Amino acid sequence: MSVPLIELNGICKVYGGIDSPEVQVLRGVSLSIHPGEFVAIVGTSGSGKSTLMNILGCLDRPSSGSYHFAGKNVAELDSDELAWLRREAFGFVFQGYHLIPSGSAQENVEMPAIYAGTAAAERHARAAALLDRLGLASRTGNRPHQLSGGQQQRVSIARALMNGGHIILADEPTGALDSHSGAEVMNLLDELASQGHVIILITHDREVAARAARVIEIRDGQIVSDSAAGQPPVVIQGLQADDLRQRLNQGAVERGAWKGELVEALQAAWRVMWINRFRTALTLLGIVIGVASVVVMLAVGEGSKRQVMAQMAAFGSNILYLSGRHATLREPGGIVSLDDVAAVAQLPQVERIMPVIGGELMVRHGNNNQQFYVGGNNIQFPHILNWPVVAGSFFTEADERSGAAVAVIGQKVRDKLLAPGSDPIGQYLLIGNVPFQVIGMLAAKGASSGDQDSDERIVVPYTAAAIRLFGSHDPEYVIIAAADSARVSATEAAIERLMRQRHQGKADFELTNDAALIQAEARTQNSLSLMLGAIAAISLLVGGIGVMNIMLMTVRERTREIGIRMATGARQRDILRQFLSEAVMLSMVGGVTGIVLALAIGGGLLLADIAVAFALPAILGAFACAVVTGVVFGFMPARKAARLDPVKALTSE
Template sequence: MNIIELSGVSRVFGQGENRVEALLDINLEIRRGDFVAVVGQSGSGKTTLMNTIGCLDPPSGGSCRIDGIETGGLSPRSLARVRGRKVGFVFQRYNLLPALTAMDNVALPAVYAGLSQRARTERAKGLLIRLGLGDKLGSLPHELSGGQQQRVSIARALMNGGDIILADEPTGALDSQSGLLVMGILQGLHREGHTIILVTHDPALAAHAHRAIELRDGRIIGDDRRIPPGGGKGHRNQVEDHVRPLVFYRDQLLEALKMAVQAIMSHKLRSLLTMLGIIIGIASVVAVVALGRGSQEQIMSSISAMGTNTITVYPGSGFGDRNRGRIRTLTVSDSDLLARQSYLDSSTPVTSTSGMLVYGNQSLTASLTGAGEQFFEARGLRMALGRPFTEDDVREVASVVVIDPNTRDKLFPGGDDPLGQTVLFRRQPLLVIGVTSPQNALFGPTDQLSLWSPYTTVMSKITGERYISSIVVRVNDLVSSQVAEKNLTDLLRVKHDGRTDFYTQNTDSIKQTIESTSRTMTLLISSIALISLVVGGIGVMNIMLVSVTERTREIGTRMAIGAKPFNIMEQFLIEAVLLCLIGGLAGIMLSGAVGIAFNRLSSDFIMSFSTASFVLALCCSSFIGIAFGFMPARSASRLNPIEALSYE
C-alpha cells in the first residue's frame, strides 16, 4: 500500500523573469514503512518536494495523495489537519519554540490535534525518555545541545504518531557523533514502521536508506532501490485521539493564553510602553466619567433640596425678557385660582422687594420675600431655629419675619437669641420668629441677606403693590409635572383673556436640563479621552505587527506541526487583548488613585466611581484589543507556511 502517491506534480514559484520551476512532473510512489533518501544538489528542489509531501505547500499542478487523501484543492485548515495527523517534520535547525520547555515543545502538536492534557504529558514524557532525554523534560531549548534539540524535535515529530517523518538535512547542523545518534534514532523508527523520508547531501547517510531518489533541477533523475519494497513493516502509528470538542478549544485557548503571557513577559519594557497609551486613555475616560457623576450628584442634591416637583410662574414672555422687572401681570387671584386645582397641592404668591434692614445701631440692605405659608416646603427651606409663619399669620397680615443664617450672623453676632427680637424693614417693625438652616446653595454660598414674611404683610404694609413677582406651585405627586404645567398654562391664559403674559419654569425640567448638560459634557470630554484610547490602540497594533514579524519563523513552525490558521489568529488576538486588558486594569487603578487624591483635596464635590464604568472600561479595552489586534493577527494567520519557515 502506498502512503505517498505523486503524479505529474509540479511547483512553480514566481512569475515572468522570476519564474522558477522548483518541481517538474514528479511521479513518485512511496510505500508505507519505507526509508527513502532524497539526494541532489542545492537548489534541486528537495525541500520543495518535502513541503509538498508534508502538505505545507500545495502543488501547482498534478495530484498528490497522502495516505489516500488528495491534498490539491484542500483549504489551509484541512491541509493543517492532514499535516498535523500524519506528518512529522524534523528540520535542519530544529525549529523548537524558544519559550517552551522540551516537554511543551514535544506536546504542542497534540494540543493542535486535540489530545487531552493528561494523555499529552504522558506521551511527551514517554517519547523524551525513549530518546534519552528523561532528565531534560523541563529544559528550554537554549539550555540543550544541538543533538539534544534535534532529538526533542524528533520526539515532537512523533507526538501525533508521525506516520510519515520528513527530515530535511536533520544532521546538517550537528557534529558527526550527534549526527550518528540521530541517524540511529531514525533507523530505529523505520524498524518500528514509520515511513521516513530523509533529505541529505551526504552519500554515507543516504546509504542507510532503502531507496535513494535523486533530484536535479526539479526532476527525478534517479531512483535506486536497494532492498525490495515491502522491507518495512509499515503499520499505522497514528495516535488514536478522543477529541472532546470543549476540551479541545479550552486547551488551545489556554495554550494561546500561556504563549501570550510569555510573549508579553519576555518584552516587559516594550509591553509597558505599548500599554501606556491604553493606560492613559482608560484612566482619563474613567476619571472624567467619575468627575461628571460627582458634580452631577452634587447639583442634583442641591436641586432636590429645593423641593421636588414645583412649578414657578413668572410674569413676562420668558427668560431674558428685558421688561421682566416692570411687567405686572400676575396677581394674588391667579395664585388663588391655581390653589383650587386638584392636580396642584398648593400655590403661593411670591413677591419680593429689597430695602434697608435696621436693628439696633446696624443698618443693612436686605431682600424680603413675601410668600404664603406653603413656600417653605415648596422651596425646601428648613428651620434651624423657631418656626415658619403659618396660615393664620398670612390671613392676619402678621408682622413677622423669618431670617436666614447670614442675617442672623450680621445682626446678632456673639450668639444672641434672635427669636422675639423686632427688626425694622423699610421702617416697618417685624418680629423675628424663625431662622432657616443654611441652604445647599446651587451656585456657591452667597452673602446676600434674605428675609421671608407673609405676602399679605409685604404687599399691604411695605410695598403697597397689587401685583406679585411669581407664583410657586407644588404639583400633586400623582401628576406628571409636564401635564400639570400644560394645564396650568392653559388655565392662566384663559384667565388672562388669551394672553400668554407669563411663563413657567419647572424644577423637573431644570433637573433634566442639568442632567443632560452634564451628560453632554461628560460625553464630550470622554470622547476627547477616547482619542487617546484610539492612539493607544494604534500603538498596540504597531507592536503586534512587529511581534508577528519577529515570530514569523515561529508561526511557520507552528503551522508545520499542525496549527490551523485559526490557532495562529487566536494566539495573536489573545496577546493583543491581554495587552489592552492589563493596560485597562492599570488605567482603572490609576484613575482610582487620582480619585482618592482628588477627594482628599476637593471639598466642593467628589469623584464618584461606579462599577459600571469599570466594567465598561474593561470591555472597552478588550474591544480595542480585538479591533486593533485583528489586522496583525489575521496577517499572521494568512502567512504562507513555507515562506514563514524560511524567514530569516
Template structure:
C-alpha cells in the same frame, strides 16, 4: 531522466505516491495569480516515486538539487505546480487547507536542520504544540511531552527555552515534538547539519530507533555518509530522481497502515477541539508570549490604560459636575414656575397679584402647589449686633415648594400662619452676623422693633445670581410678614410647583388663560424656570458627552498602537507561524492565536485602565472635585478596550493566518 519506483505488492496501497510532480517558482505557471512576469525556475521536474509505510528512506542531493522543495511537498507544506500526490491512496490536490493541516498534524513530524523551535516557549511547551492543535486534553499532553523528553535524555530541561539548550538538545526537542502526535512519518531535513559529530551521531541513532519501531522516516541530506545509514537511498539532481536503491523491508510492523489511516481521515478533519478549548489554549499561549516580551507589552498596554482611564475619569467628572449643577438647580426650584405682576409688553399695563390669585393658579392641572411670596427688606437686631436682611414672607408650603428645609430647629406651621406668630428662620449668613458661631434656635431677634423668636436655621444654599444670596434671608409666616413687618398684601410673585416637568409649557398656557380670565387683562407674566433649568441640564449633558468622546479618542489611539505592535509582531514571528503551520495549525488557529494576543493586551490594559481610573477618581474626590462613577461607563470603557483589541487585532491576525508555510519557515 531516470525514474524508479519500488516494487510493492499490487494489492497494497503505498503510503506516499508521487506521479510526475513538478514545482515551478516565478513566471505565470508558478504564480497562482498568473501575474508574475519574473523568469520561471523549475525546482522539480517530473518526480515519480512511492514510499511504503515503515520505510527508512534517505533523499540525497546537493544544494539546489530540489530535495528541500521535495520535502516541503511530501510534508504538505507546499503544493506541486503539476502532477499527482497520493497519500494513503487519496489525491491531496482536492484537500482543503484544514485537511492538509490535519494531515501534517496527524501523520507527519518535522525535524529541521535549524531546529525551528518557538523561542518564547520552553522545551515542554514546544513539544506540546502539535497536541494543542489536535485538541489533546492538557493533562494527557503534558504527561506525553514529559515522557518523550525523558526518553530522549532531557528530563531536567522541561522548563528551558531554546536559547538555554545546546544544538543537540534542541534537535532532540524537535524530534520529541515530531513524535508528539505519533510521528508516523518523520521528515528530517538535514537533521545533523548544524550539529557536531557526537550530537549528529546521537540524532541518527534516534532516527534509526524510530525506524526500527515502525515509524516511516524520510531523511533529507546532502551527506552520503548520513544517507548510507538509511535502508533506501533516493538520489536527486536538478529536480529529477537519478537513482533509487529500491524498496527496503520494514524492520517492524508499520506505525501507520495506509488504508486504515485513509478511512479515518475524513472523520478526523471534521472533528476538532471545542471552541472553548481552542480559545483557552490561544489565551494561555498569548499570555506566555506577552510575558516574554514584557517591555513591548508594557508599551502596548500603556495606550489602552490611558484610554480607558481617561474615559472613566472624564465621564465621572462630567457626571459629577452635572449632578452638582442639578442639585444646585434643585435648590432653586427645578420644577417651578413664577407668576409675577406686570405685563411683558413695553407699553403694557401694570398689575397686582393678591392672595386671591393663588387658588386660581392652584386649580390649574399639573400644579402640585401654589404659594404667595412677598419679599422686602428689614433691619434685624440681636443684642449689640445689627444686620440688614431680605425678608421672605411665605406660607408653610415653602419647604416643599422651594425645596429648602431647616438644618436646625423646625419650620412654622399653619397654626402659626393663622395666628400671625412672630417666629422666623434665619439664613446661614444672617445667623453668623447676629450670633456668630452660636446656635440661634430659641433666641429672639428684633425686626423693626418687633421681637421674633428664631425657631430654625435654613440649610446653606449659596448665591442665585449677581449680588443676590439666598443665605442672607429671613423667612417668616406670610400673614406676619405682610401685615406686621412689610405692611402690604400685594404679592411679589406666586411660586408654582409642577407635578410633571415635561408638561411645563402647557401649564404656563393654562395659568395664563385662567388668570387673564380672572383679571380681564393680561397684567402679569409667567416665567418658566423649569425650561431654563432643563436647557442647562441638556447643555451639561452635552458637555459630559463631549468629554467622553475626547477621552474615547485616546482609546482609539491606543487601539492603533495595538495594531502597529501586532503588525510588527507578525513580521518578527513569521518563522514561528511557519513552525505552527508545520505542526498542524490551521489558518483559523493562527488567526485565533494572534487575535488572542491582541485581546489579551486589551483585557489586561482595560483592567489596569479601570484600576487607574478609579484611583485617579478617588484622588479627585479627596481634592473635593465632584466625581460620580458610573458602572455603565466603567463596563463600557472596559468593553470598548476589548472591542479595540478585536477590531485592531483582526488585520494583523488575518495577515499572519494567510502566510505561506514554506515562505514563513524560510524567513529570518
C-alpha cells in the same frame, strides 16, 4: 498490490518568474512510498532534496505534476485538509530543531495535539510520556535555550510523534549535532522505523543514508538512483492508505479545537508579553492613557453635571410658581386666593404647596438699618425650597395659626445687622414698625442666575406677615412642589385645568417653572461630557495604532514561529486566532490598567475637592472600547500572519 501512502508523478517545482528569472528546482520527480518504509533521500546542497521534502510534507505545492496521498490528489485539498495532513499524518524533524523559543519542552511537544483538539489532560500525559521515553523527563519545563542541541532534536522528535507521526519527515536531523548526539537521533529513527512508522530521511551524508532500507539519490532536481527500483514494495502491517484517507475525509471537517487553541493562544500571548515586558509596557502606555483619559474625563464631566444640577435643585428643580395676571388688557388682574391654594393642594400631582406674601421692608437692629426682602410663608418653607435651618429652629404650625411675631433670617441678614460673631437667636428685629424675635437662621444659599442674593431674606409666618406687615391675606404668588420632578409639565397642566375651572375659564393666572432652565443646563453638561470623552478617545485611537504597529513588528519577528505552527498542523484561522488573541490581551491588560489608573486619579481629584462621579457604564464602555481597539487594530497583522507561506515562514531569519 496495496495503495501507496505517497505517490509522485512528474513533480516539477519552479521558483521566480515575472519580475525575477525562473529557477527550476525539481524536474519531473516520480516515486512511491508505502507503509513501513524507511527511505533516505540523499543529495548535495542545492540538489532539490529539501524542496522535495516540503512538497511531500504539504508545506509547498508543486508547479506541475501530481501528488497523491493515500490515493487522494493533494492538489484538490483545501488549506484545512492540508493542515490536517501536516497535523495527523506527518511529523517534521528539522535540522534547526524549529522549537518555539517562548515555550517549554512540554509545550512544544503538545502543540500538534492542541490543534488536533486533544483534551488537556490527555495531551499533558502523552507529551510527558514521550519526553520520558526520549530521556527528557527532567527537562519538561526547560525552554529551548536551556537544552543542548541533541536534547532539542529529541524534543522535535517527540513533537513529531505527538499525534502518531505516521510519516516522519526528517530534514538533516543530525546536521547540527555532534557525532554522539547524531548517533542517538539515528537510533531513535531506527526504532521508529521498526515500529511501522514511515521514515523519510533527507540528508547529504551517505553514511547516515545507509541506515535506511531504501536510498534515493537526487541530483539537479531529478532522481538519479533508487535502491528499490524494480523491486516489489515491502508492506509492513500497520496504518494503511485506505484507513488514513478515510480519517482525512472525516477529520478535516469534524474535529474542532478552538477551546484548547484559545487557551493555548492566551497562554502564549501572556508569555510573549512577559518576555518582552519593556516593549509591552511602552505599547500599553497608549491604551492605558486612552482608557484612563476617557474614564476620568467622563467622571469629571458627570461630577460637574451632578454638582450643577444639585445647585440648581437647591433652588427648586420641581418647583412651579402660580400668580395672578391680567386675562386681557381691559380686565383687572386675577387673584390667586387661599381657597385656590387649598384646592390645588388636593391634586395628586402636588406634593407641597406654600402661599407667599412679601416685599422689601426696612429692618432695624439697634442703630443699624437695612432693607431686606421679608416673606410670609408657611411651615413648608424648608422642605419645598430645600432650605434647612442651621441654627435655632423654624417656626411651627402653632406659630403660623397664632400669627406669632417670630422670624427666621438668612445669613447675610445677620452679617449686616448684628455684630460680627454674635448669636442671632433670641435677638429682636424691628421689621417695618413691628418687633419680631429671631428663632432660627437659614443655611447659606447664594443667588440663582443673577437674582438677588437669597441669603438677604427674612422669613416670617404667613399669617403674621398678612396681618402685621402687609394688611392683605391674598398671596402675592404660590410656590408648588410637584410630586415627580420628571413630570413637572404634567403637574402644570393639571393645575391649569383646575384654575380655569375655578376662574370660570379665564386665564387670569400664570404658571412658571425652572424646568426648562435646568434641562438646558443638563444638556450643556452632557455636551461638555461628550466633548471631553471624545478628546480622550483620541488617546485610545493612538493607543490602538500602537497595538497595530507592535503586532506588525511581532509578526515579522515571529515569522519562523508561524511556520513552525503551520508545520505542526495549525490552520490559517488558528494563526489568526493566535495573534488576534495577543492583540486583545494587550488591549485588555491596558484597559484594566487604565481603569485602575483612572480610579487612582479620581481619588486624587476628590481629595482636591474636585467634583468627580464615576459611572459603571462609562468604565465598562471604556474597557469595551479598549478591547474593540485591540480587535480592530490587531486584525490586519493577524491576517497577515495567517496568510504567510509555510515554507517562506520556516526559512525566514
